[in-house]
Amino acid sequence: MKRPVVKICCISSVLEAVTAVECGASALGLVSRMPSGPGVISDREILEILNYVPENVSTFLLTSEITAERIIEQHIKFSTDAIQIVDEVEFDVYDEIKKKFPEVKIVQVVHVTDETSVGYAENVSHFADALLLDSGNPKKETKELGGTGRVHNWFLSRKIRETVKIPVYLAGGLNPGNVVDAIKTVEPFGVDLCSGVRTEGRLDINKLREFFKKVNSF
Numbered sequence: 089m090k091r092p093v094v095k096i097c098c099i100s101s102v103l104e105a106v107t108a109v110e111c112g113a114s115a116l117g118l119v120s121r122m123p124s125g126p127g128v129i130s131d132r133e134i135l136e137i138l139n140y141v142p143e144n145v146s147t148f149l150l151t152s153e154i155t156a157e158r159i160i161e162q163h164i165k166f167s168t169d170a171i172q173i174v175d176e177v178e179f180d181v182y183d184e185i186k187k188k189f190p191e192v193k194i195v196q197v198v199h200v201t202d203e204t205s206v207g208y209a210e211n212v213s214h215f216a217d218a219l220l221l222d223s224g225n226p227k228k229e230t231k232e233l234g235g236t237g238r239v240h241n242w243f244l245s246r247k248i249r250e251t252v253k254i255p256v257y258l259a260g261g262l263n264p265g266n267v268v269d270a271i272k273t274v275e276p277f278g279v280d281l282c283s284g285v286r287t288e289g290r291l292d293i294n295k296l297r298e299f300f301k302k303v304n305s306f
Contacts, residue, residue: 089271089272089275089306090275090306091303091304091306092258092271092276092277092278092279092303092306093114093115093277093278093279094112094113094114094115094278094279094280094281094299094300094303095113095114095115095116095117095146095148095257095278095279095280095281096108096113096115096116096117096280096281096282096285096291096296097116097117097119097127097148097150097259097280097281097282098117098119098126098127098282098283098286099116099117099118099127099137099291100127100129100133100291101133101137102136102137102140104290104291105137105140105141106140107291107293107296108291108296109141109142109145111293111296111297111300112300112303112304113145114144114145114146114278115145115146115147115148115170115278116137116141116145116146116147116148117148117150117172117280117282118134118137118138118147118148118149118150118166118168119150120134120149120150120151120152120162121152122150122152122174123152126282126283126289127150127282131165131166134149134166135165135166138166138167138168146169146170147168147169147170148168148169148170148171148172148195149162149163149166149168149170149171149172150172150174151171151172151173151174152174152175153173154173154175154176154177154178154181155177155181156180156181156184156185156188159171159173159181159185160184160185160188160189163185163188163189163192168192169192169193170192170193170194170195170217170218171185171192171193171194171195172195172196172197172220173194173195173196173197173216174197174222175197176208179212179215182194182215182216183215193217193218194215194216194217194218195216195217195218195219195220195257196212196215196216196218196219196220197219197220197221197222198212198219198220198221198222198248199222199223199240200221200222200223200240200241200244200245200248200260201240202244203244205244205248206244206247206248206251209221209248209251209252210248210251210252213251213252213253213254216254217254217255218254218255218256218257218277219248219252219254219255219256219257220256220257220258220259220280221240221245221248221256221257221258221259221260221274221276222240222259222260222280223238223239223240223259223260223261237261237282237283237284238260238261239260239261239262239266240260240261242258242269242270242273242274243273245258245273245274245276246273246274246275249274249275249276255277255278256274256276256277256278257276257277257278257279257280258270258271258274258276258278258279258280259279259280259281259282261283261284262279262280262281262284263281263283263284263285263295263299264284264285264295264298264299264301264302267279267281267284267299267302267303268302268305271303271306279303281299284299285299
């Protein structure tokens with residue numbers, strides 16, 4: 089079993105970015121405007137953080153936009169390594185983004201709720217470069233598009249991972265206490281977390297170190 093890469097999401101400051109990288113993060117998630125959930129920061133703060141991220145660490149912009157035009161507009165402003173689309177979009181949106189930015193990775197979030205998520209994941213895997221399996225609910229009146237801190241059914245996540253041919257990141261309620269079981273169950277390419285290494289909303293270096301200790305045991 090390979091050790092997964094680690095993406096720390098909801099980075100809110102240069103200090104958090106530096107802390108996450110020093111602890112071993114290979115990717116950072118920056119949250120633009122969202123209908124709900126934690127970690128949203130301003131465009132100015134995103135740009136400030138990007139100036140400090142080393143070249144060997146990947147940057148992901150989380151976007152709730154669903155049109156190619158708006159997503160492209162955001163990427164022109166930020167130029168991150170990856171665009172993480174947290175809501176469902178039409179398939180032609182991926183093509184338009186790829187035509188404009190062929191070098192940028194598109195990571196589609198799949199909110200794992202039931203068996204229908206497996207079918208959706210398989211379909212969208214033909215358009216995205218990677219999937220991120222999370223525990224939101226985009227069908228709520230106020231959409232939940234991530235950062236819920238909830239664990240979903242990892243057996244469905246494993247089924248998705250076995251079905252698709254692109255890398256899969258596992259998210260949703262991961263923390264130092266459950267990450268070993270999560271990795272053994274799903275065997276993802278990467279793990280992604282936000283609240284599981286925070287205390288009162290702030291990145292907690294002790295939790296981070298404990299998390300990486302568990303991940304590095306693989």
